[in-house]
Amino acid sequence: MGDTISLTLEVWRQPGPLAKGRFQTYEVKDVSQNISFLEMLDLLNQRLISEGIEPVHFEHDCREGICGSCGFMINGQAHGPDLGTTVCQLHMRRFKNGDHLVVEPWRARAFPVIRDLVVDRASLDKIIAAGGYNSVNCGNAPDANAMPIGRDTAEEAFDAAACIGCGACVAACKNASAMLFTSAKVGQLAMLPQGQPERSHRVVRMYDEMQALGFGACSWTQDCEAACPKEISVKWISRAKRDYLKARFKEGL
Amino acid sequence: MSWLTRSLSSFSGRKLLAAVTGLVLVVFLIIHLLGNLQIFSDSDAFNHYAKALHDGPLILLGDIGLAITFPLHMAMVIWLAIDNARARGPAGYKKHGTKQTRGFASVLASKTTLYGGLVLIAFTIIHVWHFRLHHEEMQAFAAGGNRGYVIQELANPGWGLLYIVGSLVVGWHIFHGIQASFRSFGVNHPRYTPLIVRTGMGLATVLALGFAAIPVWILLG
Numbered sequence: 023m024g025d026t027i028s029l030t031l032e033v034w035r036q037p038g039p040l041a042k043g044r045f046q047t048y049e050v051k052d053v054s055q056n057i058s059f060l061e062m063l064d065l066l067n068q069r070l071i072s073e074g075i076e077p078v079h080f081e082h083d084c085r086e087g088i089c090g091s092c093g094f095m096i097n098g099q100a101h102g103p104d105l106g107t108t109v110c111q112l113h114m115r116r117f118k119n120g121d122h123l124v125v126e127p128w129r130a131r132a133f134p135v136i137r138d139l140v141v142d143r144a145s146l147d148k149i150i151a152a153g154g155y156n157s158v159n160c161g162n163a164p165d166a167n168a169m170p171i172g173r174d175t176a177e178e179a180f181d182a183a184a185c186i187g188c189g190a191c192v193a194a195c196k197n198a199s200a201m202l203f204t205s206a207k208v209g210q211l212a213m214l215p216q217g218q219p220e221r222s223h224r225v226v227r228m229y230d231e232m233q234a235l236g237f238g239a240c241s242w243t244q245d246c247e248a249a250c251p252k253e254i255s256v257k258w259i260s261r262a263k264r265d266y267l268k269a270r271f272k273e274g275l
Numbered sequence: 276m277s278w279l280t281r282s283l284s285s286f287s288g289r290k291l292l293a294a295v296t297g298l299v300l301v302v303f304l305i306i307h308l309l310g311n312l313q314i315f316s317d318s319d320a321f322n323h324y325a326k327a328l329h330d331g332p333l334i335l336l337g338d339i340g341l342a343i344t345f346p347l348h349m350a351m352v353i354w355l356a357i358d359n360a361r362a363r364g365p366a367g368y369k370k371h372g373t374k375q376t377r378g379f380a381s382v383l384a385s386k387t388t389l390y391g392g393l394v395l396i397a398f399t400i401i402h403v404w405h406f407r408l409h410h411e412e413m414q415a416f417a418a419g420g421n422r423g424y425v426i427q428e429l430a431n432p433g434w435g436l437l438y439i440v441g442s443l444v445v446g447w448h449i450f451h452g453i454q455a456s457f458r459s460f461g462v463n464h465p466r467y468t469p470l471i472v473r474t475g476m477g478l479a480t481v482l483a484l485g486f487a488a489i490p491v492w493i494l495l496g
């Protein structure tokens with residue numbers, strides 16, 4: 023049933039938010055290439071527990087790439103080396119026997135480390151709270167086709183809505199900018215009729231909140247798009263930026 | 276904070292100012308290069324051009340324009356860079372990587388635009404002192420006026436090399452800068468964006484090679 027490999031892991035260990043962290047090296051032997059990266063960490067943790075050592079903390083929930091809980095850096099790559107993949111969907115067959123992997127948490131001032139590989143991404147929620155919603159009461163679900171939205175528009179809005187809020191875009195960006203996340207959340211609503219009434223206020227509030235939370239600005243390096251497990255395009259940044267400039271300089275918000 | 280300061284100090288506002296001033300500076304570079312290229316002509320074309328430039332109103336316009344755009348561009352970018360550097364937080368990464376599949380040059384250029392810019396600040400100060408502030412001397416230079424003066428200076432390997440480096444750095448800086456400016460305006464189009472990206476890179480390459488050609492040609496005699 024597939025090959026087994028052995029790896030050296032250099033993992034960031036930090037007992038608490040204020041504690042000093044450091045890298046700890048672990049050898050993992052005879053890992054099946056059919057298991058996922060998180061399952062490999064589960065095996066390591068099982069061993070650590072049996073040795074009386076505190077296991078490596080990492081965040082996870084669905085383990086099927088849809089919740090956005092998981093995520094850390096593997097050798098400088100957000101969610102590991104695969105494109106369009108969360109780390110829970112990354113499999114050990116992607117690695118070779120003897121690989122040395124540096125595993126570290128997302129690094130951003132707005133994402134303080136809680137423990138080991140777990141960071142606090144509440145700042146993304148604060149960006150949503152600043153305007154990433156419709157404040158009108160939409161009533162019950164409308165009849166299908168009662169609201170004329172073209173298929174391409176609906177599909178495109180869904181492309182942006184596919185963002186799972188994992189924070190990989192922030193982690194991969196040299197400026198720790200949340201522009202991709204914020205712009206996707208702005209964009210999904212800006213595509214649809216329900217989003218129009220608050221469109222300008224929304225983008226101003228969300229962009230300004232992002233800046234106030236201590237994320238960086240966009241330098242167009244496009245590392246975010248490459249790191250995003252949902253392959254959200256940087257075109258959403260251009261679009262939201264245009265909305266922002268229009269709201270600020272044309273409408274005078 | 277008033278509406279204007281709030282808008283202009285937002286990331287997108289600062290980016291907008293940096294982009295507008297950056298593109299104005301690119302237009303200046305194009306005009307500058309077209310003027311410079313006349314040095315290749317043996318006739319008095321370069322000297323006539325220099326004289327006409329300095330006698331007419333264009334030089335004042337250029338000086339004022341540059342005195343506004345250059346510092347504004349610098350200020351906006353450095354202000355952004357400070358916030359960007361702070362955003363990573365107290366601990367950085369041990370290992371750096373990327374998942375980009377774009378060309379190596381594009382990715383590297385996009386991450387080093389700022390450093391190119393910092394080099395250009397020093398280069399511009401030297402360059403303005405070297406030629407612009409020696410204008411009277413150049414005009415009155417016995418062995419060939421302006422053209423002779425430039426050739427004499429750049430024939431010095433130290434100066435020649437500095438100008439070659441300066442030319443390449445300015446090209447590198449705008450290699451990413453041109454397309455980034457358009458993106459900062461919110462330009463996004465399935466057809467025109469790739470066109471802008473390619474035109475920007477092409478223009479950057481032409482400008483770099485064009486400017487560098489002059490010291491190279493002089494150094495080679």
Ligand code: SF4
Nearest residue numbers: 185186188189191250
């Ligand atoms: S834009 Fe992509 S990388 Fe960023 S939070 Fe959303 S899913 Fe994650």
Ligand code: FES
Nearest residue numbers: 083085089092110
């Ligand atoms: S655990 Fe849900 S996306 Fe990875």
